[in-house]
Amino acid sequence: MTETDVKAIFSANFKRLRVEKKMEQKDVADALGVSSSIVSDWEKGNKMPRAGALQKISVLFNVPQHELLIERGVPYSTFKEMINLPVVGRISCGNGSIAYEEIEGYESTPKEWLHGGDHFYLRAKGDSMTGARIFEGDLLLIRKQGEVENGEIAAVLIGDEAYLKRVYRNGETLILQSENPNYPPIFCPPAEAKIIGRLKKIVVEV
Structure with missing residues (x-):
């Protein structure tokens, strides 16, 4: 990964977190004790904050430092080869109400995200996975597969209803765990x- 890629990842996460906090660039600048032009450069991907500033940003947005550098919605211009993948309905992250066969459209996707296998997108709905930083409207890149490891987040179909949950197995029972304490686990x-x-991968809606 190049320095340009790292800047792009950080800038996308920085803007997303600022918008989630309903803060203007000036608000962030005042809170961090830097100029508005510095904040603008961070958000445009022109510069990276130094270690001390990165720590202050993580405290301000209440996220671990590493989450600022996790690839979520990197600008597509940084990638060379793209492929169109279907956006298949909207997956429910709450009560589960949408079957997954319905295709809404197609999303241009960097091929290097895929690493083999068949993929498609679902769109997050509800708030039961906010603890995993999955929010209403986010695009969810799903790799088609019928099994996952314990604790992985998966798209699961129960009847005609699709759910996004963290999956565990207890003997013959499948446990679908939300990332929000307001939602009890589903046993089936x-x-x-x-x-x-x-x-x-999560492609953030901003």
């Missing part, structure tokens, strides 16, 4: 639930 036998894919 494997015969009643079909894992349709593993969450590969």
